[in-house]
Amino acid sequence: MDLLRKIGVPVAAILIFLGFWEFLVWVNGWPNYVMASPSDLPDAYIRFWNLFLTGSWQTLWRTVAGLGIAVVAGTLVGMVMGFSRIARDGLYPLLVGFNAVPKATLVPVLALLFIGQHNFNTVLMAFLISFFPIAVSVGIGLSTLEPEYRDILRSLGASRFTIFRKIALPKTLPEFFGALKVSVTLAFIGTNLVEIISPHGKGLGALFLSGQTNSNYPLMFAVLIALAVLGILLYYAVVALERIFAGWAERPQG
Amino acid sequence: MDLLRKIGVPVAAILIFLGFWEFLVWVNGWPNYVMASPSDLPDAYIRFWNLFLTGSWQTLWRTVAGLGIAVVAGTLVGMVMGFSRIARDGLYPLLVGFNAVPKATLVPVLALLFIGQHNFNTVLMAFLISFFPIAVSVGIGLSTLEPEYRDILRSLGASRFTIFRKIALPKTLPEFFGALKVSVTLAFIGTNLVEIISPHGKGLGALFLSGQTNSNYPLMFAVLIALAVLGILLYYAVVALERIFAGWAERPQG
Amino acid sequence: SAQTSMPFALDWKFEGPAAPYFLAVDSGLFSDAGLEVEISEGKGSLDAIPKVATGAFPVGFADINSLMRFLDQNPGAPVTAIMMIYDKPPFAVVGRKSLGVETAKDLEGKVLGAPPPDGAWAQFPIFAAENGLDMEQITVEPVGFPTREPMLAEGQVAAVTGFSFSSTLNLKRLGVPEDDLSVILMADNGVDLYGNAIIVNTDFAAENAEAVTGFLTAIAAGWRAAIVDPDAAIEALIERNPAADADLEKERLQMAIDDNVLTDFVAENGLGGIDADRMASAIEQTATVYEFTSEPDAALYFDDSYLPAADSRMLK
Amino acid sequence: MANLIEIKGVTHAYKTPNGPLPVLDGLEIAVPEGEFAAVVGPSGCGKSTLTRLIAGLMKPDRGEVWLHGRLVKSPRKTVGMAFQNPVMLEWRTILQNVILPLEIVAPSMPRKDRIARAEELLALVGLGGFEDKRPSELSGGMRQRASLCRAIVHKPDVLIMDEPFGALDAFTREDLWQTMHELRAKEPFTAVLITHDLRESVYLGDQVFVLSGRPATTQYVLDVTYPGDGMRRLEGLYTPEAAAMLATLREQIQIAQGRHPGPAVH
Amino acid sequence: MANLIEIKGVTHAYKTPNGPLPVLDGLEIAVPEGEFAAVVGPSGCGKSTLTRLIAGLMKPDRGEVWLHGRLVKSPRKTVGMAFQNPVMLEWRTILQNVILPLEIVAPSMPRKDRIARAEELLALVGLGGFEDKRPSELSGGMRQRASLCRAIVHKPDVLIMDEPFGALDAFTREDLWQTMHELRAKEPFTAVLITHDLRESVYLGDQVFVLSGRPATTQYVLDVTYPGDGMRRLEGLYTPEAAAMLATLREQIQIAQGRHPGPAVH
Numbered sequence A, B: 001m002d003l004l005r006k007i008g009v010p011v012a013a014i015l016i017f018l019g020f021w022e023f024l025v026w027v028n029g030w031p032n033y034v035m036a037s038p039s040d041l042p043d044a045y046i047r048f049w050n051l052f053l054t055g056s057w058q059t060l061w062r063t064v065a066g067l068g069i070a071v072v073a074g075t076l077v078g079m080v081m082g083f084s085r086i087a088r089d090g091l092y093p094l095l096v097g098f099n100a101v102p103k104a105t106l107v108p109v110l111a112l113l114f115i116g117q118h119n120f121n122t123v124l125m126a127f128l129i130s131f132f133p134i135a136v137s138v139g140i141g142l143s144t145l146e147p148e149y150r151d152i153l154r155s156l157g158a159s160r161f162t163i164f165r166k167i168a169l170p171k172t173l174p175e176f177f178g179a180l181k182v183s184v185t186l187a188f189i190g191t192n193l194v195e196i197i198s199p200h201g202k203g204l205g206a207l208f209l210s211g212q213t214n215s216n217y218p219l220m221f222a223v224l225i226a227l228a229v230l231g232i233l234l235y236y237a238v239v240a241l242e243r244i245f246a247g248w249a250e251r252p253q254g
Numbered sequence C: 001s002a003q004t005s006m007p008f009a010l011d012w013k014f015e016g017p018a019a020p021y022f023l024a025v026d027s028g029l030f031s032d033a034g035l036e037v038e039i040s041e042g043k044g045s046l047d048a049i050p051k052v053a054t055g056a057f058p059v060g061f062a063d064i065n066s067l068m069r070f071l072d073q074n075p076g077a078p079v080t081a082i083m084m085i086y087d088k089p090p091f092a093v094v095g096r097k098s099l100g101v102e103t104a105k106d107l108e109g110k111v112l113g114a115p116p117p118d119g120a121w122a123q124f125p126i127f128a129a130e131n132g133l134d135m136e137q138i139t140v141e142p143v144g145f146p147t148r149e150p151m152l153a154e155g156q157v158a159a160v161t162g163f164s165f166s167s168t169l170n171l172k173r174l175g176v177p178e179d180d181l182s183v184i185l186m187a188d189n190g191v192d193l194y195g196n197a198i199i200v201n202t203d204f205a206a207e208n209a210e211a212v213t214g215f216l217t218a219i220a221a222g223w224r225a226a227i228v229d230p231d232a233a234i235e236a237l238i239e240r241n242p243a244a245d246a247d248l249e250k251e252r253l254q255m256a257i258d259d260n261v262l263t264d265f266v267a268e269n270g271l272g273g274i275d276a277d278r279m280a281s282a283i284e285q286t287a288t289v290y291e292f293t294s295e296p297d298a299a300l301y302f303d304d305s306y307l308p309a310a311d312s313r314m315l316k
Numbered sequence D, E: 001m002a003n004l005i006e007i008k009g010v011t012h013a014y015k016t017p018n019g020p021l022p023v024l025d026g027l028e029i030a031v032p033e034g035e036f037a038a039v040v041g042p043s044g045c046g047k048s049t050l051t052r053l054i055a056g057l058m059k060p061d062r063g064e065v066w067l068h069g070r071l072v073k074s075p076r077k078t079v080g081m082a083f084q085n086p087v088m089l090e091w092r093t094i095l096q097n098v099i100l101p102l103e104i105v106a107p108s109m110p111r112k113d114r115i116a117r118a119e120e121l122l123a124l125v126g127l128g129g130f131e132d133k134r135p136s137e138l139s140g141g142m143r144q145r146a147s148l149c150r151a152i153v154h155k156p157d158v159l160i161m162d163e164p165f166g167a168l169d170a171f172t173r174e175d176l177w178q179t180m181h182e183l184r185a186k187e188p189f190t191a192v193l194i195t196h197d198l199r200e201s202v203y204l205g206d207q208v209f210v211l212s213g214r215p216a217t218t219q220y221v222l223d224v225t226y227p228g229d230g231m232r233r234l235e236g237l238y239t240p241e242a243a244a245m246l247a248t249l250r251e252q253i254q255i256a257q258g259r260h261p262g263p264a265v266h
């Protein structure tokens, strides 16, 4: 029953979505170049399966690397913002300003600054685009921590960092994981922006470009779906971590 | 003193950032086409100030419109996910998958589906890209609501929606506003993606393109900074709302 | 022997017209000249030019008209063109006969789809002036690159601006019959502009004059070989872009050769040189659509001193 | 008079990772309309669980809870509940916290009347002047008093109080006992009071139910016959009759805790 | 014996939007090493505030707090604190909650020893078998007992308890009083106990400090001379000596609440 729900429900949701998509395309009679339908995609996967595999791997590891850095850096920035009002007042506008700049326009700048460092560029972009939600959530978790909780450790003379590690972080883990879910998707976007805008022939982005060059619309859609699947995979990895570390937080909704 | 901190700190932070940027460019001797320096920008603003004003306005209203829809839709989706485990299990993977798809690649699809509906397209993209953090934060706020809080109203036979409105939403407002800050930046990116990828001659994106066509790098950087400024403005609007509605949540960090 | 490293920045993706360079790599033309050449794809001329200007790539491939603007905006940037490849630029208006567009004049009263950052669209005012078009009567619909051809295929616009070999083939792919297409090359309709050229970082060239000349020699030889055996060229390309459709890219290459590279002038004088009068006229035409911040000077944009002897640049 | 609250053979166990934890076992409680039932029992025996069952916040594994002659399946608007842990909504002032139930139960009541009602109750429990404070600015005992106001602000028929005076000093507590009696005279309600103060149970209760240790059963029911002329007075607690009742209860609780009842040292 | 805890002329006011709220006004308290100071006073008078000042969680506006002959400027590792609101960390089991202070104060203590210590204390307060439960699976009184374990697990020199038995029934409470005495004999500590149960203050305290209403001053200090042969026994509470002390305290509290002290009805 529980397993059925855990696996069955997402699978059913995805199938319903695919069915709906197929139906929409069919009903509107959209040609491939407007929107390919799910039934067009298996062809693309069969023809290029090895490219999909290598591309996915290349995209995935860069994304995960960027995300990993984002988690560490985001947590640090969030801590600084959470503990100090001044840091919060000063950093927030800068971070928001930076994040409001479309990253697509920054890719060429990065590519010129670190010419040829494709891996570095890609990981950097995945990091830059995905650390903000984490920083925000950690910062908020800290600045809204109820004094009752903080005082448990403060009364023992614990350092701010200890309070963060033992109380604030665990207490905000649910929100932290929520931010991580957002960041996962952003990191993928970052990786792909670089792969598409400053192409270096690697990853799913390269496959997308090649589909574009050839006006192979089903291939392009197939790449997008592959990206979505990678995103979902990484999401389940996050969920697994969440179950382990923040399972306590979910409350029955009687 | 308080005013000094509220205004002085952000201003100082921004000045320090600009100074650092100017210094970096100067020390590395980067030419404009690698990275323009802040001192190059006033020229661009002076020359094109009216374009900046109209462009900013066009970008801003579309962004705010998209964001407004994102808030409403995100809250609704978040409510559904927060109240029902099944909805959560089914919707999350779909949403994550959708969000892992780079929106840049979706712009052409939208543009073809709704040909010529530039305003609609732009607002739609701003909405699509920015609703996820809100949905996630509302969903988490609901699913981790402590039963003690919920029971205050449940014991009176209040409906789920009432509990959401009177307890869950206010209680998660801090996280909600955090998500909103992330969404603000994303909405800007959405608007600009459309303005740049599927140009319709409106908004700051159009100005950026025109800088690009003419290799006017300072203009391009000036547009990016203008975007950042718009983002910061909207951020302060969010902060103002936050002060009003969630000011109680901030706890002194003794 | 110590090879000179010369990374080469293309302006665009690995498509048919890039095949000659890969052929040159694969048949050892560069390594024979003591050069180690790695080819990178790009996102348009505006991406390739700064790459060369910063010196990250000593050589690149970019539109000379974009280069003019770049040099005007960034005076003193160490970059210049040294070998013209597209003697005729691929700037074109592609229309559909079934929608009433066959000649330039037919555009009046129709809807023209144009991506604002498009290179061809940038030159459209020259084209319009040379052909006496009344811009008032043309409805210009801004479109995005990815939607340009689909919109023409859907009949939402009657014509689009674009590169001849890109737009035409994309349209064929979208199922528009070839004989319904009318490709109006701007170069055939009064526009004197040149097209893409090999560009070089001038600091690099000054120090490695011999290597640069050797590079250009190999480029010419690459084109020559590709013209003789397009299949081999495409094979070299497919290796780098595995998902590419060989037939399509071959057609694209052939169009580039026929329309843009192997012009009468090139057949006569060899690949790479320019005609000073035409260049002057091109600058003059550019000045009608672009406001130079300083006096334009042809010498800044093109330097023929690295070109190898004419006979080694003959394509036939 | 009919029994307004009837708990019939209620059995409940919490599901825990290492098997079910039986908490209530065939509990029987009946409270006639307008009466006050005090419930005492050892810590952790299931008293708070009982309040949640009466309020309809949980369903018992077996057995039935009846209110007003109707089987309780879900919470009712006519119930007021003071939780053991007096959670206040930090984003509302004390006054707004107290008003909250009115917003749900009497949405059409004019704002002015709501405020008047809440202010009246706050003054009654000694919190006049603290209406506009945030919950975090109140002491533990003050929060508990505010929580009591929140439970009765909408004049519920049934009032369930889970150790409502636990954090109060003896005198404030005695004042509030008095206040409860006065309120009951003015706005009749039927009440269930969980407490661990035996004097409180005798002073406020018409019946005192002693629960056994976990799993709790109704171990003993004491019918309170309060000494005096009808109105209950504090002095009554120091009469021999009251002392006898208290002694009985002590003994019963000692049994409930599984000890040999010692000599009633009082 | 030197005074381990010394509170000298402590005055404190909370800043609130409508001006400062004076809470403590020149408070004087001194507790010799190894002794037990009970503090009683009306609800909201400033007792919890006092505990926060002693623990160094807040600084007084005026006056000084000395611990161990050193001025308190920030919290110390040798203090144990049981808060009035026994907040437990929901992501930890009860056992892990109790161990928490050891992780801070004795990071090098072997895991096994920590667990043994925590288990021993939990058994002492009657929570054996609940080690692996989540806080939300405990009743209010059980949480309070676990919180007490958390306060003493690291053998603090100074133990501050803010109504630690408030949610417990009479017998569990009396058991824990006994436990406190035993603990004190085994692991000597100096304690401040906030309570509103006068019997508790007399049974546990060596001195009882009665605070006046807000702003609180030290209104009265009772030196407890507990009847009996040294070991305190519950029976002692029912002796005339104890009754006299209780009567005095009742009277003082009544004064603290600003009432005319009534006849000592007991």
Ligand SMILES: Nc1ncnc2c1ncn2[C@@H]1O[C@H](COP(=O)(O)OP(=O)(O)OP(=O)(O)O)[C@@H](O)[C@H]1O
Pocket: D136, D137, D138, D139, D140, D141, D142, D167, D168, D169, E014, E015, E016, E021, E023, E041, E042, E043, E044, E045, E046, E047, E048, E049, E050, E084, E214
């Ligand atoms: N953080 C705060 N901000 C403002 N006022 C506060 C704050 N904490 C407490 N107060 C006020 O200080 C006074 C004393 O509070 P305190 O918690 O010390 O009382 P107490 O003696 O512990 O009462 P109780 O017995 O009810 O727990 C109260 O009137 C309360 O309203």
Ligand SMILES: Nc1ncnc2c1ncn2[C@@H]1O[C@H](COP(=O)(O)OP(=O)(O)OP(=O)(O)O)[C@@H](O)[C@H]1O
Pocket: D014, D015, D016, D021, D023, D041, D042, D043, D044, D045, D046, D047, D048, D049, D050, D084, D214, E136, E137, E138, E139, E140, E141, E142, E167, E168, E169
């Ligand atoms: N949500 C829960 N999940 C699992 N077990 C629970 C839960 N709530 C309570 N329990 C267990 O049920 C038993 C009874 O709890 P309850 O809160 O009803 O006790 P109580 O009589 O109110 O005690 P106290 O006087 O200490 O408040 C306790 O042993 C407790 O551990």
Ligand SMILES: [Mg+2]
Pocket: D047, D048, D049, D084, D162, E139, E140, E141
């Ligand atoms: Mg309870």
Ligand SMILES: [Mg+2]
Pocket: D139, D140, D141, E047, E048, E049, E084, E162
């Ligand atoms: Mg207190």
